[in-house]
Amino acid sequence: MFEDIRKEFPILKNSLFGKKFVYLDNAATTQKPQSVIDRFTQYYSKENANIHRGPYELSINATQLWEQAHESVASFINADSYKEIIFVRNSTEGLNFLVNTFGRELLSDGDIVVISEMEHHSNIVSWMLLQKQINFKLKYIPVKDDLTLDIDWLKDLVKKNGKKVKIVSVVHISNVLGIKNDVEEIFKIAKSVDAFTILDAAQSIARCEVNVKKIGCDALxxxxxxxxxxTGSGAIYCKLEYLEKLTPWMGGGEMISKVSKDGFEYNDLPWKFEAGTPDIGGGIVLGSAIEWLKNTVENVGGWDVIINHEQGLIGYLLNQFNGIEWFKHFGPNDISLKYGVVAFNIEGFTFRGCKNVLNIETSRDGNGISEFLNISGVAFREGYHCAEPLHDKFCIGPTLRFSLGIYNNEEDIKYATNILKQAVLRGLS
Ligand SMILES: Cc1ncc(COP(=O)(O)O)c(C=O)c1O
Structure with missing residues (x-):
């Protein structure tokens, strides 16, 4: 079943440096199935036109496709309507949009925004930038030693500060720990003081069911x-009741229905928030990718089958290092908590960008290990994965990360872990 899915991805048939190509950098970006690639070609060879403007066939058709893509996303995450879906370039732009609209409208000096210690930089730095203009406090839900979030800390914060807690914005699945947070509970606590809730679903969207009603978030x-x-495509979901009242971040064409020297009127939702010519081809192909994933999930028998498959591979990966002292997994050892991502350190080695962490003076340079993986055809990631505060908290330098996609198999894991063992042996000798 999963082998058939794998065959749909042409890039995985390639070799690299004459070696097997093993792609384990899926948390950074995923590969594309042939149908998604074909949809791109079809759009640009037969359907390209600007939307919402031209009275001619191609433009009318492109407009319909653009709107259908919004429908596909809405139905995938169980939103009420396509009007709640705004297309953007990526999660980072989505978070910056929310910070610069809701952040500006809801926050005053002394208010509190809650994020967590395992956020991606896009859910940290965007708030820090806004702090240059509004003097609100940015509080981090601590990550406990078992690597779960400290929900009692949040309860306590909310109890002490009540409605001063205006926004709670957290990641669903950590791109380093692979852990899935209990966001349902976090948002329930946030809602007890009417805080606006934001979910960063960058990692979870392709790894588990993301159902905005069950999760109870206001935006995603x-x-x-x-x-x-x-690339260049992404989406924001936001409840209609909020979007109706919200002032757009950007002004220009498309987001207005009428303009005079004295003022303007807004276009309908969601176009009110999509100023200028968007990435039309990208958005339409995003709709196709979502439809592809929806069908694939249905065909394999549901999300649980995909989760079991990925967790089985994670278990297999971690087992390859049983009894190996130098392999230091940075994540929960309970595999049922892990979704698609394995970050780790190699004791005795440091990697690019290493700061002053434990044992740095006695460590060897790990770049040779990374290079050996590279020339052996293994695609992986090294660094802080845009989650530097999380690494700092545990005094851990840059980590290596293997992250899975729907097409990875045991053979990939066996190959990559063998190469890693060889690389470390070479590094030690
Ligand atoms: C949890 C998380 N949030 C946000 C982002 C930012 O995504 P993008 O670079 O596509 O904007 C990432 C990217 O890795 C991520 O893993």
């Missing part, structure tokens, strides 16, 4: 390129 972001779709 994800990137198209992490869900087997194109």
């Amino acid at each position: 972001v994800f990137s198209g390129h992490k869900v087997y779709g194109p």
